[in-house]
Amino acid sequence: MTAEQILSHFRPGPVTRDLKQFVRKNAFSKQYLFIRKKGDTTGYCSFCEKDVPLKDRSSLKHNAKTTCPRCRREVTLKHVWRGIKNIVDEAYVYHFARSVKNKQMITCQTFYVSRFLDSNPGAIKYSPSCYYVFSRQGAKMMYVDPYYRQYVLTQSIYTKHPSGGLYYGWQGKLAVNMASLARALPHTPYQYSAWEDYTDMNEQILRYFALFAKHPQVEY
Incomplete structure (x- = not known):
C-alpha cells in the first residue's frame, strides 16, 4: 500500500x-472551571465544554477545588487572567x-x-x-x-x-x-x-x- x-x-x-x-x-486526568475575567457571572467547565452560571463568586478562589454546577464534576478553579499556560x-x-x-x-x-x-x-x-x-x-x-x-x-x-x-x-x-x-x-x-x-x-x-x-x- x-x-x-x-x-x-x-x-x-x-x-x-x-x-x-x-x-x-x-x-485527561484533571478537569477545570475557568473564569475568564474578573466579575464574570459564568465560568467555562473543561469537562462540560460549556459556560455555566456562577452564583457565589466570592468563594471562587484561584486553584480552589469546587464542583461544576452543571455536570457535578470535581474541578479546579482557574482565573484565566492569572495565566493558564502552565x-x-x-x-x-x-x-x-x-x-x-x-x-x-x-x-x-x-x-x-x-x-x-x-x-x-x-x-x-x-x-x-x-x-x-x-x-x-x-x-x-x-x-x-x-x-x-x-x-x-x-x-x-x-x-x-x-x-x-x-x-x-x-x-x-x-x-x-x-x-x-x-x-x-x-x-x-x-x-x-x-x-x-x-x-x-x-x-x-x-x-x-x-x-x-x-x-x-x-x-x-
Whole structure:
C-alpha cells in the first residue's frame, strides 16, 4: 500500500463527534472551571465544554477545588487572567473505526491531543500521528514524521511511543478507545479473533490484530 491508499480508508475529517466525546471523558486526568475575567457571572467547565452560571463568586478562589454546577464534576478553579499556560494538558489517543472504503476492514488512528492552547480554555488541538489498516490480506502501518510532516510507511506493526521525536519528555496520558473498537469489529473477519480476551492489552491489541491478519487460526 502507498500512503495515499492507506489514507483512503480514513475519513477526510478524522475528528469525529465520537472521538471528541471520548477525549472529553477519558483523555485527561484533571478537569477545570475557568473564569475568564474578573466579575464574570459564568465560568467555562473543561469537562462540560460549556459556560455555566456562577452564583457565589466570592468563594471562587484561584486553584480552589469546587464542583461544576452543571455536570457535578470535581474541578479546579482557574482565573484565566492569572495565566493558564502552565496547565497545558496532553494525551495520546487511539481511536478505531471501520474503513470508509471497505467495510470488511478496520482502521486505527492515533492523535496527540492538547488543550488550553494560547490561554484559551476551549482550545483543543488534534495532531494525527499513526495510521493502521487491518484486512484479510494483512496489516499496514504509517506514521507522520514530526520533523518533516511526511508520511512514513513501516515494515511491521508496532505501537509508537508518544514521547518520541519532537515529543521527547512528553508526559501526557495514553487513552485507548476500546468502545470504538467494539463498534468497528462487527461484520468483519476480526470479530472472530477472540479480541475480547485481549482488551486488557490496551494499545498492544494492535499487535495481536497484526498477528491474526497473518495467521487467522491464532485464536485457537
